[in-house]
Amino acid sequence: MPLHIGSWRCGFQFRAVEAIPLHEQTLAARERVLGPDHADTLTSRNNLAAAYDAAGRAADAIPLHEQTLADRERVLGPDHPSTLGSRNNLAVTYVSAGRAAEAIPLQEQTLAAFERVLSPDHPDTLQSRDNLAITYMRAGRAAEAIPLFEQTLAARQRVPGPDHPDTLTSRNNLAAAYRAAGRAD
Numbered sequence: 001m002p003l004h005i006g007s008w009r010c011g012f013q014f015r016a017v018e019a020i021p022l023h024e025q026t027l028a029a030r031e032r033v034l035g036p037d038h039a040d041t042l043t044s045r046n047n048l049a050a051a052y053d054a055a056g057r058a059a060d061a062i063p064l065h066e067q068t069l070a071d072r073e074r075v076l077g078p079d080h081p082s083t084l085g086s087r088n089n090l091a092v093t094y095v096s097a098g099r100a101a102e103a104i105p106l107q108e109q110t111l112a113a114f115e116r117v118l119s120p121d122h123p124d125t126l127q128s129r130d131n132l133a134i135t136y137m138r139a140g141r142a143a144e145a146i147p148l149f150e151q152t153l154a155a156r157q158r159v160p161g162p163d164h165p166d167t168l169t170s171r172n173n174l175a176a177a178y179r180a181a182g183r184a185d
Helices: 007-010 018-036 039-054 058-076 079-096 100-115 123-138 142-158 165-180
Strands: none
Touching: 039 058, 039 079, 058 079, 079 100, 079 123, 079 142, 100 123, 123 142, 123 165, 142 165
């Protein structure tokens, strides 16, 4: 039973290679017209990095994510939802690159901020919680992942509901965590 990391990756997974040149062109145009610190330019840089990661080019994605995070922290502040999204995206890309040890502190920090800034049950918070739990799983820390998966599943069963695809993914991830922890029953 595979674990699923969500957020921005879902929109890029299947045609990322085709999307990359479009994202590169958009970023170049926005940097030229709007400047490097404009919110739309930062979004374009984030989207290009996400496309690189989805295309299996984590080494290209990481510097862009790091730059976007630093710029969003400077321009928008450390707790702005876009900054938190950048921190989450960088952490997910670290995981893609096999750097889970670097991802975990970023994801823990991001989850705490999402809970404080948005709410414990906001969709972005739930995705952040799932991503941290998945990283714990990949680091062999299933016992730490289980409570996070349980919290996310409980919230998603309330809203958006028990049959929503995100809820089903949460149920799948929790089952995988139970199995990894030797709790198949």
